[in-house]
Amino acid sequence: MAIVFVGCKNETDTTLTQQQQSIEKYLTSSHNPRLIEETEIANSPQSNPPFYTRWDMDIYRYIATYYDEGREKLPEITNGSTFDITYTAYIFNGNAPQTTDMFATNDAAQLEELKAMGLTPTYEWSTEPKRVTMGKGDLFASLETALESCREGDDIEVYLTYPEAYGKNYIGKVPSKSAQMWKIKIEEVIE
Numbered sequence: 001m002a003i004v005f006v007g008c009k010n011e012t013d014t015t016l017t018q019q020q021q022s023i024e025k026y027l028t029s030s031h032n033p034r035l036i037e038e039t040e041i042a043n044s045p046q047s048n049p050p051f052y053t054r055w056d057m058d059i060y061r062y063i064a065t066y067y068d069e070g071r072e073k074l075p076e077i078t079n080g081s082t083f084d085i086t087y088t089a090y091i092f093n094g095n096a097p098q099t100t101d102m103f104a105t106n107d108a109a110q111l112e113e114l115k116a117m118g119l120t121p122t123y124e125w126s127t128e129p130k131r132v133t134m135g136k137g138d139l140f141a142s143l144e145t146a147l148e149s150c151r152e153g154d155d156i157e158v159y160l161t162y163p164e165a166y167g168k169n170y171i172g173k174v175p176s177k178s179a180q181m182w183k184i185k186i187e188e189v190i191e
Helices: 011-030 038-043 108-116 141-147
Strands: 051-055 059-063 082-091 102-105 130-133 155-160 180-189
Touching: 011 059, 011 155, 038 051, 051 141, 059 141, 102 108, 141 155, 141 180
Parallel strands: none
Antiparallel strands: 051 059, 059 155, 082 102, 082 130, 082 180, 155 180
């Protein structure tokens, strides 16, 4: 008697793979500036090339201020650091994020942009910087991973596949299994 195993395509693996490919394609072709992966810096003919860092194909980070003069002297975020951030979070669909993709922010300029478009947040969003402490659970673990070693004043973009964001959960405006993009400004490192 022969036993035949019939496999079916795993929708979750397909979604994850598509999100990974979409993020990498955006970063390397549509993003302004176009980025290379950090592991390729040594092969770049350009000095100080803009690059992204990747963790396990699920977390991607770009630091726009990485080459700024004096950055290395600014306070660095490490485990236990307390710091203030301004952020805007978007559902990432493979293109440059639009205001209508936004699902959370504490950036006053972004809130004004929403109002100018005639949109209003479902609930009142604070425009105060968010104070967080690394390792205390104030952020997703994936955001903590991406922010470690960043410095005061950094402008950062973090791209997350759905397992690193809200997973399979539907949270407010964020559909289940959605990739996300976070724009984060490190306002101040307190300690």
